[in-house]
Amino acid sequence: MFYMREKSAENILKAYSHLPLNENIDNIFEYLYNNQIISCIDFFPEKRYNQCLIYSYPYTLEFYNNISNKLPGGLFKYVREVLLYAEYPFAQEFFLRIQKSFPLMKKLTVINEKAQINKQCIQSNYDTQYLSIIEYSHLTTLALKEVHDDYMELFLDHTKMCLPNNLFLRVTYHSLERVTHHFQREAKKINCAKLRYLSIYGISSIPEHVKYYFRNTKIYSLK
Structure with a gap:
């Protein structure tokens, strides 16, 4: 199961920036191959932030x-x-x-x-x-x-x-x-x-x- 909710796409990149590039790519392709990946972006102007949700399905x-x-x-x-x-x-x-x-x-x-x-x-x-x-x-x-x-x-x-x-x-x-x-x-x-x-x-x-x-x-x- 893969689940991530961040206030911006930039935060997602920062969260995985410590991983070596090859490892990062391997992880992404492994999830894409074995699971359906769902993403959704929401904008909340009153609270002044964006939300990016990414998870594997089911x-x-x-x-x-x-x-x-x-x-x-x-x-x-x-x-x-x-x-x-x-x-x-x-x-x-x-x-x-x-x-x-x-x-x-x-x-x-x-x-x-x-x-x-x-x-x-x-x-x-x-x-x-x-x-x-x-x-x-x-x-x-x-x-x-x-x-x-x-x-x-x-x-x-x-x-x-x-x-x-x-x-x-x-x-x-x-x-x-x-x-x-x-x-x-x-x-x-x-x-x-x-x-x-x-x-x-x-x-x-x-x-x-x-x-x-x-x-x-x-x-x-x-x-």
Whole structure:
């Protein structure tokens, strides 16, 4: 298994600069001959760095971090922990791709503060079932602490996302409050009822109306 994630191609060259030239070339050709080599470059202007990811396929690690819309595709059957990050919006179909590429994923973290794209298109085609319902069958932990409300809206909407039972969800209070319409929204209760644990960031104690909305869930407050 070959895996490397660097902030620039220059760093990759530096990482292997200590090897003799012939040895470097031999290693490269050996991997190219015996494995499929996948590469992906991402640009993050807000954080002012680029990311270059190179790995051999099939991918045998249990984690895959900093996945953006540029995910090359493929089946990652060994991966259990996934982190999605981008400085540009995720479309709903992207989460369907994640479902297909990571069928045994147990932990998912989403970091994206940009509003979801194609939202109007999806809503206008709702009756024609424009997109299939997303289902992460083996998911046990979902972290949505650093996301635009659109993504929490997606994950809590049972018509778009089928969450597994006994899920552990991590969210911020104000985002959850907005998406659930001050914890009064009936449409979100189907997926919310599947939560076993809920960590809410941004409050020191749990209000009674929140406890009532998640009455079958163990809730933790984290200031």
